[in-house]
Amino acid sequence: MATNKKKIFVTQTLSQGARALLNQRDDIELVEFPNLISAIDFEALLKSHAPVHGVALGATAFGETELEASQDMKVVTRIGVGYDAVDVPALSRRKVPLMVAGSANSPSVAEAALFMMLTLAKRAQELHACVKDGQWAGRLGMLPFDLYGKTVLVIGFGRIGTRTAKRCLAMDMNVQVYDPYKPAADIKAAGCEPVADLDAALPHADFVSIHCPKTPETVGLFDAARIGRMKPKSYLINTARGGIVKETALYDALVSGKIAGAGIDVFEVEPPPIGNALFALPNVIMAPHVAGVTVEAVSRMSEQTARNILSVLDGDPIRQNIINQDVLG
Numbered sequence: 001m002a003t004n005k006k007k008i009f010v011t012q013t014l015s016q017g018a019r020a021l022l023n024q025r026d027d028i029e030l031v032e033f034p035n036l037i038s039a040i041d042f043e044a045l046l047k048s049h050a051p052v053h054g055v056a057l058g059a060t061a062f063g064e065t066e067l068e069a070s071q072d073m074k075v076v077t078r079i080g081v082g083y084d085a086v087d088v089p090a091l092s093r094r095k096v097p098l099m100v101a102g103s104a105n106s107p108s109v110a111e112a113a114l115f116m117m118l119t120l121a122k123r124a125q126e127l128h129a130c131v132k133d134g135q136w137a138g139r140l141g142m143l144p145f146d147l148y149g150k151t152v153l154v155i156g157f158g159r160i161g162t163r164t165a166k167r168c169l170a171m172d173m174n175v176q177v178y179d180p181y182k183p184a185a186d187i188k189a190a191g192c193e194p195v196a197d198l199d200a201a202l203p204h205a206d207f208v209s210i211h212c213p214k215t216p217e218t219v220g221l222f223d224a225a226r227i228g229r230m231k232p233k234s235y236l237i238n239t240a241r242g243g244i245v246k247e248t249a250l251y252d253a254l255v256s257g258k259i260a261g262a263g264i265d266v267f268e269v270e271p272p273p274i275g276n277a278l279f280a281l282p283n284v285i286m287a288p289h290v291a292g293v294t295v296e297a298v299s300r301m302s303e304q305t306a307r308n309i310l311s312v313l314d315g316d317p318i319r320q321n322i323i324n325q326d327v328l329g
Helices: 014-024 038-047 064-070 086-091 106-121 124-133 138-140 159-170 184-189 198-204 249-255 295-313
Strands: 006-010 030-031 053-058 071-077 151-153 174-178 207-210 234-240 260-262 284-286
Touching: 006 038, 014 030, 014 295, 038 064, 053 064, 053 295, 064 071, 064 086, 071 184, 071 295, 106 124, 106 159, 106 207, 106 234, 106 260, 106 284, 106 295, 124 138, 151 159, 151 198, 159 174, 174 198, 249 260
Parallel strands: 006 030, 006 053, 053 071, 151 174, 151 207, 207 234, 234 260, 260 284
Antiparallel strands: none
C-alpha cells in the first residue's frame, strides 16, 4: 500500500541503472530533485514531503535541521565518497547511518592523480603550445622528464590512495606512504614504504599526492611550513578535498620556486572565484572537482548508492560503506 512506502529523496541525477534498482521495488517512492543546492529549499521540501526515510546527496549539506524536517530518516547516503558537508555526529545521535559509495569512484580518482603527474612531468601544456605556436626550435629547452625512478609520497592509504600507489608502482616509481592509521605491515605488503614522519619524508619526494579525507585533523595539513619542506623540483597533487592545502601558501611556493608545480582538482571555495591567483600560473594544471566523476564512475556511484539505501531499509546494511560505525548494533 502507498502508505507503507519508504520515501527516498535524491538531490542529484541518478544513473538509469540506479533508478531502475529503486523503481522496481513496490515499497519505494523515489522523489528526485536533480542538482538541488539551496539548503532553504531542501529543508522546505523535506517538510512538505515528510516523512522522508532516505536521502541520496550530491553537494547538498545535511545535518540536524534536515533530520528534524524529514521526521523519520533511516539512511543518509552520498553519491560519492566525501562527506564533509554532512553533520556526522548529528546522524549518530539519531542512530542514522551515513553511507558512501565505497570504491565506486576510486579507480577514477587514482587515474586522475596519475594523469596530473604525467601531465606535469611530460610538460604536456608547454609542448602542445610549442608545436601549435610554431616554437619547434625551442623544444629542447623544455624537456619533459620520466616518472620512472622518481619517488612519490602518497598521503592516505584508503580506497583511493592504495589504487594510486598501485598505478605509481606500475610506472616504476618508488612509492612511500604516510597514513598514521594504517599498519606499516599493510603498506609494506602492497609494495610500498611506510613513513611515520611526514615532515621528514617531504624533502625526499618528487611528487606528493593527497588522498586523505577532509577532517579537522587534515584541514590546512599542507600549510606554508609543510609545503616549504618539499624540494624545489617537486610537485603537489590534490585530488582529495579543498582546504587540505592552503591555497595562499601554495601560490607563494609556486611563484617563489619553492616547488616546481601543482595539480589541483579541488579548491577551498568551489567554484573558485574568477581571478583566483592560481589561475595565472603556468606551472599549475587544474580541473573542476571531477577526478572521481567519469562516465563509468557516475554509473557505479549511483548504483552503489541505491544498493546502500536498500540494504538499510531491508535490515542488512552494507557495513563497510557506513561512515559512522557507532550506529551499528
